[in-house]
Amino acid sequence: MPQSETLLSPVVDEDGAPFWEYASRGELRIQACARPGCGELRFPPRPCCPHCQSFDSEWRRMSGRGRIWSYVVPHPPLLPAYAKLVPYNAILVELAEAPRIRLAGNLVSAPDAPLNSVPPERLRIGAKVQVVFADLDGVAVPRWVLERP
Amino acid sequence: MAASLKDATAIVGIGQTPFAKRLPESEKTLACRAVLAALDDAGIAPSEVDAFASYTMEETDEVEIAKAIGAGDVTFFSKVGYGGGGSCATVGHLAAAIASGQASVGVAWRSRKRGSGPRPWKNTAVQLPTPAQWTRPFGLLRPADEIAMLARRYMHEYGATRDHLFNVALACRNRANQNPAAIMYERPLTREMYMTSRWISEPLCLFDNCLETDGALACVIVSAERARDCRRTPVYVHSVAQGLPSQHHGMVNYWNDDPLSGPAWTAARHLWKSADFGPHDVDVAQIYDAFTPLIPLSLEGYGFCGRGEGGAFTEGGALEIGGRLPINTGGGGLSEAYVHGFNLINEGVKQLRGTSTAQVPDAATCLVTAGEGVPTSALLLRS
Numbered sequence: 001m002p003q004s005e006t007l008l009s010p011v012v013d014e015d016g017a018p019f020w021e022y023a024s025r026g027e028l029r030i031q032a033c034a035r036p037g038c039g040e041l042r043f044p045p046r047p048c049c050p051h052c053q054s055f056d057s058e059w060r061r062m063s064g065r066g067r068i069w070s071y072v073v074p075h076p077p078l079l080p081a082y083a084k085l086v087p088y089n090a091i092l093v094e095l096a097e098a099p100r101i102r103l104a105g106n107l108v109s110a111p112d113a114p115l116n117s118v119p120p121e122r123l124r125i126g127a128k129v130q131v132v133f134a135d136l137d138g139v140a141v142p143r144w145v146l147e148r149p
Numbered sequence: 150m151a152a153s154l155k156d157a158t159a160i161v162g163i164g165q166t167p168f169a170k171r172l173p174e175s176e177k178t179l180a181c182r183a184v185l186a187a188l189d190d191a192g193i194a195p196s197e198v199d200a201f202a203s204y205t206m207e208e209t210d211e212v213e214i215a216k217a218i219g220a221g222d223v224t225f226f227s228k229v230g231y232g233g234g235g236s237c238a239t240v241g242h243l244a245a246a247i248a249s250g251q252a253s254v255g256v257a258w259r260s261r262k263r264g265s266g267p268r269p270w271k272n273t274a275v276q277l278p279t280p281a282q283w284t285r286p287f288g289l290l291r292p293a294d295e296i297a298m299l300a301r302r303y304m305h306e307y308g309a310t311r312d313h314l315f316n317v318a319l320a321c322r323n324r325a326n327q328n329p330a331a332i333m334y335e336r337p338l339t340r341e342m343y344m345t346s347r348w349i350s351e352p353l354c355l356f357d358n359c360l361e362t363d364g365a366l367a368c369v370i371v372s373a374e375r376a377r378d379c380r381r382t383p384v385y386v387h388s389v390a391q392g393l394p395s396q397h398h399g400m401v402n403y404w405n406d407d408p409l410s411g412p413a414w415t416a417a418r419h420l421w422k423s424a425d426f427g428p429h430d431v432d433v434a435q436i437y438d439a440f441t442p443l444i445p446l447s448l449e450g451y452g453f454c455g456r457g458e459g460g461a462f463t464e465g466g467a468l469e470i471g472g473r474l475p476i477n478t479g480g481g482g483l484s485e486a487y488v489h490g491f492n493l494i495n496e497g498v499k500q501l502r503g504t505s506t507a508q509v510p511d512a513a514t515c516l517v518t519a520g521e522g523v524p525t526s527a528l529l530l531r532s
């Protein structure tokens with residue numbers, strides 16, 4: 001079931017499109033330089049590698065494990081669909097394989113549970129989380145669940 | 150050795166409209182009023198203006214201003230991006246243009262009806278394109294949410310507290326209480342009010358957020374030589390810098406090694422390299438305060454304290470008049486007016502003229518900063 005008609009869906013650009021395509025298959029992949037000897041991960045995706053300037057890239061599968069680096073609990077004034085969910089959380093997850101890449105997301109109790117399904121007092125910086133994918137009006141978006149709920 | 154900007158130009162006029170939650174006039178009219186007030190303050194005829202600088206977010210362009218005020222032939226005009234990060238750069242661009250002979254009388258301005266006009270983040274058509282695909286769908290909707298994310302991590306990593314953020318809000322409010330032009334004149338703030346106020350985005354509460362204001366400001370920049378003949382005491386542009394750090398991502402600076410050392414660090418390195426004095430010689434500072442956590446981050450970035458010490462720096466009245474570093478002496482964006490930081494520039498000028506409503510005795514040097522957390526800029530002013 002879609003979580004809401006009106007939560008914002010990602011507006012995908014050419015550089016970001018592969019991320020969302022892999023997400024729709026339940027895979028968390030991050031862009032990486034494909035030049036032999038470099039291979040640096042980069043996020044957000046962009047046309048060329050800031051380390052070696054190569055335009056060759058690939059999308060590397062991540063384990064989907066990470067830790068909460070920080071989080072916020074927004075309150076009104078907010079867009080209406082989000083205001084209905086307050087207090088909800090937004091978190092930044094540092095990926096186990098690439099701690100300097102911190103994906104924004106939400107901590108939820110189950111893949112299709114709403115953004116406010118985990119009480120704010122359960123949020124902790126450093127908590128281990130695992131990616132799951134939720135359906136947002138037909139787009140697969142990453143969400144996060146606690147490794148040890 | 151390239152020509153130096155050091156003290157080559159001066160701010161000789163400042164002007165502003167009233168500040169209010171709602172002003173009846175248009176942004177264009179307010180802009181014209183502020184520009185003309187600044188020229189009148191300088192004693193320079195509008196027909197002598199040949200350079201303009203403002204923000205990319207400014208909605209009245211230089212064509213409209215120039216023809217409305219009766220400017221002469223204009224030979225330099227520039228717009229700086231990244232919202233409040235551009236404030237000091239408007240003066241910097243004009244200083245560079247004048248010092249290099251491209252123009253002789255420059256006007257920088259900002260006019261904004263953020264009090265009665267729309268909140269930019271509510272426009273989902275402009276907020277959704279790249280790079281918002283990585284943040285907005287998850288409910289990081291507003292600048293307050295984006296900065297709160299960094300603030301939470303900062304507090305976790307360095308032990309900064311809500312009391313430290315309160316110290317910032319209180320210093321700005323206390324100065325506004327001395328400034329009849331400030332929105333928050335006659336409205337004191339207490340710790341009780343702060344600690345019990347509503348959340349905007351935890352860990353930031355109402356009083357950690359700047360005002361929403363209608364108003365406009367402007368200033369006039371000329372060569373140091375010309376400044377000596379002007380009506381007001383010149384306030385010299387001693388050093389200017391912009392800062393876009395390597396691998397910086399704007400307000401959602403989440404994807405590099407060190408998100409908590411932002412553009413202030415980059416701007417500061419250049420600013421101090423070009424200056425005859427250092428952080429400990431700054432008498433008063435006007436630090437961009439869209440959100441209270443930007444002050445501890447900026448105190449670190451501009452070298453007033455060490456890494457992680459920005460919260461503790463605010464203790465013991467350090468930011469008040471008579472403290473180690475009085476800040477935002479007109480009340481700042483938190484309590485005077487939020488006009489993308491332009492009021493901080495004009496307040497710096499007032500301090501060095503000796504005419505602030507919260508005057509720091511014998512102030513001779515002032516740091517003015519633009520928005521931290523976005524590509525930024527800064528100015529060192531001296532009398």
Ligand SMILES: [Zn+2]
Binds near residue numbers: 039054
């Ligand atoms: Zn590479």
